[in-house]
Amino acid sequence: MIDQTTLGHLFLKQEFDQAPRVGWQIDPFGHSAVQAYLLGAEVGFDSLFFGRIDYQDREKRKKEKSLEVVWRGSRSLGSSAQIFAGAFPANYEPPSGFYFEVNDASPVVQDNVDLFDYNVKERVNDFVAAALSQANITRTNHIMWTMGTDFKYQYAQTWFRNLDKLIHYVNIDGRVNALYSTPSIYTDAKYATKESWPVKTDDYFPYADRANAYWTGYFTSRPALKRYVRMMSGYYLAARQLEFFRGRSNSGPNTDSLADALAIAQHHDAVSGTEKQHVANDYAKRLSIGYVEAEDLVASSLACLVESTKGGGCGKPVSKFKQCPLLNISYCPPSEAELSPGKSLVVVIYNSLGWKRDDVIRIPVNSESVTVQDSSGKEVESQLLPLLNTSVSIRNYYVEAYLGKASSDTPKYWLTFLASVPPLGFSTYIVSRTKQAGTSSMSTIQTIEEIANGTTEIGPGSLRLTYSVDEGKFTHYSNSRSSVNAHIEQSFSFYSGNDGSDNVPQASGAYIFRPNGTFLIKSEDKARASDNSSWTLVG
Incomplete structure (x- = not known):
């Protein structure tokens, strides 16, 4: 969001030489406190407006005249990063009866006295009544109407023709003053009143627009x-x-x-x-x-x-680095290529964070006769893990369906090793073939054996994890070094979505989460696992 805001503000500055003063976030489904300070006050906004808050919260705020607040979203920054914020009385639409799309049913302003449907007085009275109604729930004498909503202004002439007439005749009437305005002008008017405002320090989540309609599905x-x-x-x-x-x-x-x-x-x-x-x-x-x-x-x-060399600049690099964005389907052609004698695979790992990272690197390979070294030539402990059948099936399907490549050359193993990368820097590792097969210390794959009570155990040394063979669930944890011995109860559940056919017609969907109860997932097959820790390569 910071990148997006920066990009948009730079565009407006370059094209129009203007810096936005107001956040106009009228349709997102709830608002976090971060919006108040990081994407509000901290980006130079004077105010922030939005349409969607919980329907119960909205009604409460109408009674308290607290739809508009000073939003202090950060405890650490306090008042230095607060912002004037306002929620609209009814989402982000005009008052009832003031929709002027060509297919809307609101009465247009007919000011030709020779016609039978002349209605200037009625329309002015409706306008004033709606304005006074909103004024009764708003602090100060200034209110904002959002004249439009989704899919409106497809034919803008009908809107502006009627709005022009309303502004003209309402101001002649004199009970209220109407004008075309902007959120910035509105904010300036609010500031000028020196009004005291309620302070809000939390967020506007979760958002529901009515009962059983919490917008958390998204x-x-x-x-x-x-x-x-x-x-x-x-x-x-x-x-x-x-x-x-x-x-x-x-x-x-x-x-x-x-x-x-x-x-x-x-x-x-x-x-x-x-x-x-x-x-x-x-x-x-x-x-x-x-x-x-x-x-x-x-x-x-x-x-x-x-x-590059120290002080030497870049020039035209000779190396041709390739990246592997499809590792999630076990696909990385550079690492899967057969390493001939004397050839090596150079793996460059970049760390974009501001602190050192120690992380496990995993790439697919075909040969079990490989070794890993760091940039200084020091051997790095590594491990070979056989690809699971499910991983192979997923890889073969997507590689053939979307890349048009045959699935005959599926890699056999994951090569894993621990990499240490400096902040905002890179580390280089060399993957090479061993001089002869068998020079790496490794043993065979061992299938986990079932022990007493239908359970299996895995884990090195003092740490032991126990799983149920029948259900594949984690059941027990023990650590002899720290004297921890705990039984674990693990369950998998899912929610069945409500179809909206009951007395409250609201279905669960992409926007709204409405469960129809909670159901446990029953395991039907035994879980099968392999003890891959035995495939240790020391180089």
Whole structure:
């Protein structure tokens, strides 16, 4: 969200030489306290407005005249990062009777006295009544009407023709003053009153617009798209850093396309997963296009950094680094290639975080005669894990279906090793063939044997984990070193969605989570596992 806000504000500044003063977040499904300070006061906003808050909270705030508040979302920053915030009385729509789309039923303003449907007085009275009604739940004499909603202004002339007439005749009437305005003008008017405002310090979650309609379904809608956006956000951070380290080029690959795609994906009907399928496909396609360009940038930048000498600059790198974005289906052609004698695989690992990372690296390989060394030539302890049949099946399906490649060359193992990477830096590891088979210390795969009471045990040394063979559940944990001995009760459950056919017609779906009870998952087959810890390679 910070990247998206930065991108949008830079565009407005460059194109119009204007800096936004108001956050207009009218349709997201609830609002976190972070919106108040990090994406409100901290980005230079004077105010923040939104439409969706819980229906019970809204009614309470109407009575208390507290729809508008000073929102102090950060305990540590306190009043230094507070912001004036307002929720609308009825989502983000006009008052009832003031919808002027060509297919709406609201009476238009007829000011021709020669026609039988002349209604200026009635329309002015309706306008004043609606204004006074909102004024009775609002502090100060200033109120805001949002004249529009979803899918409106398809024919803008009908709106502005009627609004022009209403403003004209309402001001002649004189009971209230009406004008075209902006959130900034409205905010300035509020500030000028020197009114005291209630202080809010928490968030606006969860959001429900009526009973049994909590908008929490989107927390898990389209999890694959959510994961994709999350992965690309992390990749964008790393790519942008490498772009800076090498120096941005006026020609050639950059991170702009990925930045645009990620910004678009932050829409409240994008990463939330509430869009239709063809729209979700479009978001994913844009992310993919952005990734491809950023991938070229990352590869060339890493090659530049690896080959550069102290004070020598970059030049044209010789190394051709390839990346493996499909490791989630056990697919990485560079690491799967057969290593001939004298040939090595160079693995470069980049850390975009501001602190050192020690993490396990896992790449698919075909040979069991491999060894891993760090950049100084020191041997690194590694491990070979056989690919599970389920992993092989998933890989074969997607590789053949989407990449058009035969599944005959499936790798046999995962090669894993512990890598240590400095902050904002990279580490290099060398994977090579051993001089002859059998020089690495390894034993055979051992299937976990069933012990007493239908359970199995795994774990090295003092740490032991016990699982149920029949249900595959974790049942017992023991650590002789720390004298911990605990029984564990594990269960898997799922929710059945309500279909909305009861007395309250609200179905569970992409937006709203409404369960119809909680159900346990019963295991029908025995769990089978392999003790992979015996495949240890010391190089």
